[in-house]
Amino acid sequence: MTSKIERRNKIKTRIRGRISGTAERPRMTVFRSNKQIYVQLVDDLAGRTLVAASSRGLDTKATKTEIAALVGAAVAAKALEAGITEVVFDRNGYLFHGRVKSLADAARGAGLKF
DSSP: OOOHHHHHHHHHHHHHHHOOOOSSSOEEEEEEOSSOEEEEEEETTTTEEEEEEESTTOOOOOOHHHHHHHHHHHHHHHHHHTTOOBOEEEOTTSOSSTHHHHHHHHHHHTTOBO
């Protein structure tokens, strides 16, 4: 029987085998901890992070899902400012539900295409 983390790592490896980010269309990867949520736009060819945002700097009293939406909108604004309009979404082995879905929907709503 595999643990939750082993299961996620297996899914993550499978996803990363299929998708890769470029400078024109970077990979938007999400990391979700118990308290925070982080998102990065990564150029895999150059091996560097182009844009990043997280919930660490936010001082709002809101649910985790609402905070994830704020982070999604923030990363979309930073990406558009940097001239990035299209991304490849990497859910990083997490289910596309709850906080991850909220972040993605907010980024789409703020103008990112994926």
